[in-house]
Amino acid sequence: xxxxATVEQHLVQPTFVCDYPAELCPLTRRDPADxxxxxxxELFIAKMEIANAYTELNDPAIxxxxxxxxxxxxxxxTMRVMAEDxxxxxxxxxxxxxxxxxxxxxxxxxxxxxxxxxxxxxxxxLKPEAGK
Numbered sequence: 001x002x003x004x005a006t007v008e009q010h011l012v013q014p015t016f017v018c019d020y021p022a023e024l025c026p027l028t029r030r031d032p033a034d035x036x037x038x039x040x041x042e043l044f045i046a047k048m049e050i051a052n053a054y055t056e057l058n059d060p061a062i063x064x065x066x067x068x069x070x071x072x073x074x075x076x077x078t079m080r081v082m083a084e085d086x087x088x089x090x091x092x093x094x095x096x097x098x099x100x101x102x103x104x105x106x107x108x109x110x111x112x113x114x115x116x117x118x119x120x121x122x123x124x125x126l127k128p129e130a131g132k
Contacts, residue, residue, distance in 0.1 A: 008049075010047075011044035011045075011047055014043065014045045015044045015045075016041050016042070016043055017041060017043075017044060018041040019031075019037050020037070020038045020040045021036065021037070021038070022038045024038070025038035025040050026066035026067060027057055027063075028040050028054040028055065028056070028057055029054075029056065029057045029058070030057070030062075038054065039054060040052075040053065040055075041053055045110060046110055048103070048106050048109070048110075049103065049106070050103055050110070051101065051102045051103070052100065053098065053100035053101070054099070055096070055097070056094070056096070056097040056098055058090060058095070058096060060090035060091045063086070063087055064083065064087045067086070067087070068083065105117050105120055105121050
């Protein structure tokens with residue numbers, strides 16, 4: 001929230017933001033050189049997040065510890081079962097993995113110099129007409 005309120009508005013030129021605090025990214029692998037940093041980046045262009053990428057954390061022991069911290073305050077029984085199932089799957093073996101999500105609608109906004117995502121979104125959610 002602080003980042004969004006104070007930094008994003010200044011990211012006009014293409015900018016890769018990295019070195020996220022690991023505690024903000026419980027599913028992300030840690031930097032081998034600094035355990036407090038997550039192996040993650042986001043790409044910002046024209047004050048918008050265009051892409052989000054990270055390396056998956058596939059160590060079951062670390063993942064269990066991270067998920068245990070997140071379960072507190074949630075529907076504990078449901079979250080506990082979900083966390084245990086996920087960690088069990090990791091114990092069976094998950095190869096190193098990573099990925100990147102790209103906001104296609106935001107890319108189209110940039111390429112067409114459009115100010116609002118509603119003008120470029122393929123399947124917009126329409127509000128019902130009054131009285132119907």
